[in-house]
Amino acid sequence: MFTFTEEQEMLRKVIREFVEAEVAPKAQEWDEANHCPVELFPMLGEMGIVGTFVPEEYGGAGLGFVERSICLEELARHSAGLAITVMAHQLCMGGILNFGSEEQKKKYLPDLATGKKIGSLSLTEATGGSNFMGQKSTGEYKDWQWVINGRKCFITNSHLADVDLWTVITGQNEKGKPIMTAFIIDKDTPGHTAGRTEHKLGLCSSNTGDVSCVNVKLSPQQMLSQEGDGPKIALSTIQEVGRAGMSAICLGILRGCLEESVKFSNERIIYGKPLNKLMNIQFTIAENKLDYESAKLLTYRAASMKDKGLPCACEFALAKYAGNEGAIRAAKRTIDMMGGYGVINEYPIGRFLRDTLAGSTAGGTSDILKVVIAAETLKG
Amino acid sequence: MALNIAVCIKSVPDPKWYEKITIDTKTKTITRKGIPSIINPVDKNALEAALKLKEQYGGKVTVLCMAPPGAKNELYEAMAMGADEAALLSDLAFAGADTLATSYTLAQGLNKLGKFDLVLTGTESADGATAQVPAQLAEWLNIPHLWNVKEFVLATEQEIHAKVKMDDAVGEYVIQLPALLAVSREINKPRYTTAMGVMKARKKTLTNLSKHDLDVNESLIGQVGSPTWSGDISIPSLARKGQELIGTPEEIVTQLIAKLRAAGIREGRGMVNDASGNLGSGRTDG
Numbered sequence: 001m002f003t004f005t006e007e008q009e010m011l012r013k014v015i016r017e018f019v020e021a022e023v024a025p026k027a028q029e030w031d032e033a034n035h036c037p038v039e040l041f042p043m044l045g046e047m048g049i050v051g052t053f054v055p056e057e058y059g060g061a062g063l064g065f066v067e068r069s070i071c072l073e074e075l076a077r078h079s080a081g082l083a084i085t086v087m088a089h090q091l092c093m094g095g096i097l098n099f100g101s102e103e104q105k106k107k108y109l110p111d112l113a114t115g116k117k118i119g120s121l122s123l124t125e126a127t128g129g130s131n132f133m134g135q136k137s138t139g140e141y142k143d144w145q146w147v148i149n150g151r152k153c154f155i156t157n158s159h160l161a162d163v164d165l166w167t168v169i170t171g172q173n174e175k176g177k178p179i180m181t182a183f184i185i186d187k188d189t190p191g192h193t194a195g196r197t198e199h200k201l202g203l204c205s206s207n208t209g210d211v212s213c214v215n216v217k218l219s220p221q222q223m224l225s226q227e228g229d230g231p232k233i234a235l236s237t238i239q240e241v242g243r244a245g246m247s248a249i250c251l252g253i254l255r256g257c258l259e260e261s262v263k264f265s266n267e268r269i270i271y272g273k274p275l276n277k278l279m280n281i282q283f284t285i286a287e288n289k290l291d292y293e294s295a296k297l298l299t300y301r302a303a304s305m306k307d308k309g310l311p312c313a314c315e316f317a318l319a320k321y322a323g324n325e326g327a328i329r330a331a332k333r334t335i336d337m338m339g340g341y342g343v344i345n346e347y348p349i350g351r352f353l354r355d356t357l358a359g360s361t362a363g364g365t366s367d368i369l370k371v372v373i374a375a376e377t378l379k380g
Numbered sequence: 381m382a383l384n385i386a387v388c389i390k391s392v393p394d395p396k397w398y399e400k401i402t403i404d405t406k407t408k409t410i411t412r413k414g415i416p417s418i419i420n421p422v423d424k425n426a427l428e429a430a431l432k433l434k435e436q437y438g439g440k441v442t443v444l445c446m447a448p449p450g451a452k453n454e455l456y457e458a459m460a461m462g463a464d465e466a467a468l469l470s471d472l473a474f475a476g477a478d479t480l481a482t483s484y485t486l487a488q489g490l491n492k493l494g495k496f497d498l499v500l501t502g503t504e505s506a507d508g509a510t511a512q513v514p515a516q517l518a519e520w521l522n523i524p525h526l527w528n529v530k531e532f533v534l535a536t537e538q539e540i541h542a543k544v545k546m547d548d549a550v551g552e553y554v555i556q557l558p559a560l561l562a563v564s565r566e567i568n569k570p571r572y573t574t575a576m577g578v579m580k581a582r583k584k585t586l587t588n589l590s591k592h593d594l595d596v597n598e599s600l601i602g603q604v605g606s607p608t609w610s611g612d613i614s615i616p617s618l619a620r621k622g623q624e625l626i627g628t629p630e631e632i633v634t635q636l637i638a639k640l641r642a643a644g645i646r647e648g649r650g651m652v653n654d655a656s657g658n659l660g661s662g663r664t665d666g
Binding site for chain 2: 007014015021056067071
């Protein structure tokens with residue numbers, strides 16, 4: 001049975017206080033303006049929110065994934081766009097922390113963990129994200145340098161990142177299978193540019209777009225881990241950092257739906273009584289509560305397993321699936337309950353629905369998650 | 381010029397839950413069951429002022445609270461904000477204290493903990509809002525005090541220059557240390573508590589003090605030591621009352637004004653346009 005420690009309860013309280021003061025009042029405005037509030041990053045760094053799981057020696061808070069999930073849930077309760085910006089930034093930090101050399105950790109992590117710089121992970125290509133071994137970007141070793149070429153798409157923080165992790169194909173093995181390798185690319189490296197910006201259905205206060213490399217020359221020191229370690233880095237980072245983060249973000253959106261449904265049904269008077277006196281409205285509240293509590297248990301159980309070093313890919317897949325699908329259901333139910341008010345942008349519930357739909361692909365769609373869950377379950 | 385600073389905080393019901401708070405008409409006390417507690421908001425300004433002084437001049441910040449055992453969470457939060465240590469004055473014998481008994485107990489707690497150069501408090505609590513404790517505490521400690529301080533600086537090792545907010549003015553004072561200052565919310569913006577602070581807080585010292593640990597006169601603590609008693613308590617009905625006014629628009633306005641006046645709404649002074657179109661101060665004619 002998972003329970004929070006007193007420190008974790010207090011962490012939630014203080015992060016909530018911060019989010020209610022600095023994020024909640026502006027979340028709708030950011031969404032409408034397609035503005036990613038990067039100006040908050042230094043403050044998020046100071047609070048320990050961006051560098052939650054990075055050890056203190058590299059400038060982070062030195063905490064675990066349960067604490068990270070708490071921070072992301074609280075951010076996403078009011079702005080899932082900001083939360084996914086932080087989550088994508090953490091993908092970059094997670095890759096460097098788990099696979100980087102000591103020199104790379106010392107060079108990159110302190111500025112990333114304190115929010116002075118922003119990170120991203122460029123993995124997905126036009127051919128698909130989940131089929132990542134089919135990617136076309138290449139790395140060629142010539143004249144003592146690696147030359148990187150290719151185009152990545154749907155990259156969160158594409159236009160904001162100071163540090164960009166790339167995966168490319170650097171050759172074929174003896175069986176003819178592609179060898180994938182990861183590199184760290186600094187923002188100002190010649191040939192590394194951000195391309196088109198995507199206009200999304202939701203998560204509008206996050207930045208998503210293309211990133212290209214045209215004859216980008218990197219020293220061998222920019223390689224992350226060893227040649228051929230790309231799949232390991234990509235899978236581990238996406239599954240245990242990305243999917244973990246998206247589980248918490250979906251949970252935050254779900255809590256938003258639950259709290260908005262409770263607030264509206266308490267305040268709205270119909271036929272002389274609060275809406276919550278009607279039994280069908282009580283069903284909506286109960287269903288929203290069930291979706292939230294189920295996803296919460298799954299998310300924090302998976303996060304605590306990660307903190308204990310236990311395998312948890314299936315558990316995070318379960319958590320993200322329950323959270324994302326639950327949030328879609330809860331947002332739709334709440335809009336139905338609110339009637340006309342539900343589609344007015346003055347209320348955040350419509351944004352919650354758009355955000356959860358837009359977030360369904362990050363960290364794996366529900367169908368991909370079912371494949372992961374089934375594969376683990378069928379092992380017996 | 382390192383300062384030994386004490387900050388007295390109160391644990392109060394979270395204002396976001398005020399609509400859930402009920403009053404027990406038998407015991408004449410607030411029913412707090414299930415209502416989360418927070419640090420009294422203006423006490424965070426007092427703590428922020430203390431932390432800034434410590435950052436500037438060095439020293440130590442100790443936080444003190446008289447409350448049931450659950451208030452340890454507020455004290456840990458204060459230490460997470462940056463206070464060095466904390467003490468909780470908690471004993472059934474302290475229960476039911478009015479402001480006089482509370483301030484006496486706090487004074488004895490401070491005397492137990494050491495000699496402080498400066499004691500900081502908020503101006504008043506969000507729940508009781510009597511604003512009496514700071515002055516009473518200073519009297520028990522036999523030190524000078526200022527209330528509603530909006531700005532202050534440590535001018536010398538022994539002297540603080542402070543600005544005090546008044547109704548239509550600001551008073552400037554010089555106060556000798558040791559002293560007590562009750563600060564207002566405009567003095568600063570309290571810092572946010574960080575994740576790192578939360579984790580460090582549990583490693584700091586929280587001392588529990590009961591009446592046996594303090595040099596107290598038992599006739600001056602708790603309900604026994606409280607000269608103030610709650611009288612009758614009634615809960616006003618907030619039910620909506622609709623009433624239809626019938627007539628021409630002019631008649632309805634006249635009826636409405638009569639009802640407002642009957643309900644005790646006074647005529648006010650306001651800014652009205654004079655005949656020349658200039659804005660001027662005058663009586664509004666309903």
